[in-house]
Amino acid sequence: xxxxxxxxxxxxxxxxxxxxxxxxxxxxxxxxxxxxxxxxxxxxxxxxxxxxxxxxxxxxxxxxxxxxxxxxxxxxxxxxxxxxxxxxxxxxxxxxxxxxxxxxxxxxxxxxxxxxxxxxx
Numbered sequence: 307x308x309x310x311x312x313x314x315x316x317x318x319x320x321x322x323x324x325x326x327x328x329x330x331x332x333x334x335x336x337x338x339x340x341x342x343x344x345x346x347x348x349x350x351x352x353x354x355x356x357x358x359x360x361x362x363x364x365x366x367x368x369x370x371x372x373x374x375x376x377x378x379x380x381x382x383x384x385x386x387x388x389x390x391x392x393x394x395x396x397x398x399x400x401x402x403x404x405x406x407x408x409x410x411x412x413x414x415x416x417x418x419x420x421x422x423x424x425x426x427x
Contacts (some may be wrong), residue, residue, distance in 0.1 A: 309425035311418050312400045314391065320405075326380045326388060329358075333376065338362065357382045401425075 315321040361378035363369040401421050
């Protein structure tokens with residue numbers, strides 16, 4: 307037996323905004339350099355299909371702009387998040403936590419811990 311916990315947002319747009327922001331943070335932390343290194347090392351077919359990598363190949367080959375590549379990563383990441391939510395919603399065992407406005411991670415973690423404790427009883 308296990309306690310399955312899912313995190314959701316009441317406002318889907320807030321989730322999508324966080325995804326978009328995360329892509330920008332990844333760029334600031336060197337995503338493009340990481341992709342260049344993968345290419346130089348001879349990336350695997352798995353890496354070539356991963357969201358966040360494949361969208362930059364055209365840009366690196368001079369076939370598109372950096373802004374277009376970033377927008378593609380954001381769009382594909384949002385689509386993937388939607389597919390994940392759809393898949394997890396089919397699980398009747400899922401205990402959903404809806405992120406509250408202004409709630410930080412420690413508060414969410416506390417609520418998850420409470421659910422886990424209730425499950426153990």
